[in-house]
Every structure is written in C-alpha cells, then in structure tokens.
Amino acid sequence: MARSVVRRAVVVREKYYWPNFQLAFWTIIMLATAGVILGIFAEFIRIQNQLGVGIPWLFPFGVTVGALLYVFLILEILLIIGRRLVPGIMILGSIILLVLFITGAIDTGIQLFGNDANVSGNCDRFVDNDEQRGISVNTLAWLEQDSICSSWDAAFAFWVIGSVFFVYMIIMASMVNRNQYVYS
Numbered sequence: 001m002a003r004s005v006v007r008r009a010v011v012v013r014e015k016y017y018w019p020n021f022q023l024a025f026w027t028i029i030m031l032a033t034a035g036v037i038l039g040i041f042a043e044f045i046r047i048q049n050q051l052g053v054g055i056p057w058l059f060p061f062g063v064t065v066g067a068l069l070y071v072f073l074i075l076e077i078l079l080i081i082g083r084r085l086v087p088g089i090m091i092l093g094s095i096i097l098l099v100l101f102i103t104g105a106i107d108t109g110i111q112l113f114g115n116d117a118n119v120s121g122n123c124d125r126f127v128d129n130d131e132q133r134g135i136s137v138n139t140l141a142w143l144e145q146d147s148i149c150s151s152w153d154a155a156f157a158f159w160v161i162g163s164v165f166f167v168y169m170i171i172m173a174s175m176v177n178r179n180q181y182v183y184s
Helices: 020-051 058-081 087-113 119-128 137-177
Strands: none
Touching: 020 058, 020 137, 058 087, 087 119, 087 137, 119 137
16 A cells, blocks of 8 residues: 655744844835925926926936835735735845946936036026016026926936935845844
8 A cells, every 4th residue: 555645844944033223214214205206207298298308218217226126115015914024125226226226327417417418507597696686577587496406406416315325225135134133
C-alpha cells in the first residue's frame, strides 16, 4: 500500500518596525509635494493651451510624475493599513521616483537659470522690476505674471524637496530592513 504524505508549507512573515512619526511626516511632505508639482504643471498646461502655443515636454512630465507619486502614496497608505508595508517596495518606488524627480529638477533648473532667455531672468526684468498697482488691466496682468514666476520657483523647490525626501526614505527603509529601528 502506498502512503500519502501531506506536507505543509510554513510561511514566516518578518515584521518590519517603521518609525511612526518619521513615516507619517514623510508621507505628509510627499503628499504636499505631489500636489504642488501636479497643480503647477497642470496650470502651466492650461495657460499654454489658452495662449495657443506648444506645450513643452516638462509640463506633462510634471503632471505624470505628480500623479505617479499620488499612486505610490496611496499604495503606501493601503499597505500601512494592512500592516504589509515592506522596505523593498518603498526602496524600489523611491529610487524610481527619485530618478524622475531629479530629471524634473534638472530641466526646471535649466528653464529657470539656463540661458540668456531663462525664466528667472525674464521674471527679474519684466515682472519684479515693473510692479503695477491700482485697479487696472495692467495690474491684473502683472499679478498673473508674478504668480507664474512664483510657480516656477515653487516647482523647482519642490522637485528638490522631493528628491531629498526620496533619499531620506531610501535610507529609512534600508534601516527598517536591517531592523535598526527597535520599538517594543
């Protein structure tokens, strides 16, 4: 007679202990970063369409990266809720998004500071040195131009902030992976 043997697989799940405050702080900063990047470049696309001019690749790139960051953060939050957030997912996602953010920062920096016809120089010449006041169409036009100049500065700043915080997440996730955060 043949004997049947039933084997059971034992699944061992390693628990990863994430520093709650640091993870929450990172998530909040990155939610703000995604919103700023997505919002600014969506508005730039709207402005370009209204003017009837071409749309540079950076604008849809910024919208796409902002949306991808939101998807990544929603995935992170769902994994936290299910207590299944593993460092590998955070490291891989952070590296991919870090490359995208560095690309955005480089091109935004080139547009802001690159050549003679850069955005920052034009803002200094035509907006900052020509402030308008009073109730007029010129004042409204100046306010819109000032808003666009400030949006370029904010976009560049948040590309850099996002890049720094992705490096921070890579370091934090690798420490969690090595169990260097000890909580009881």
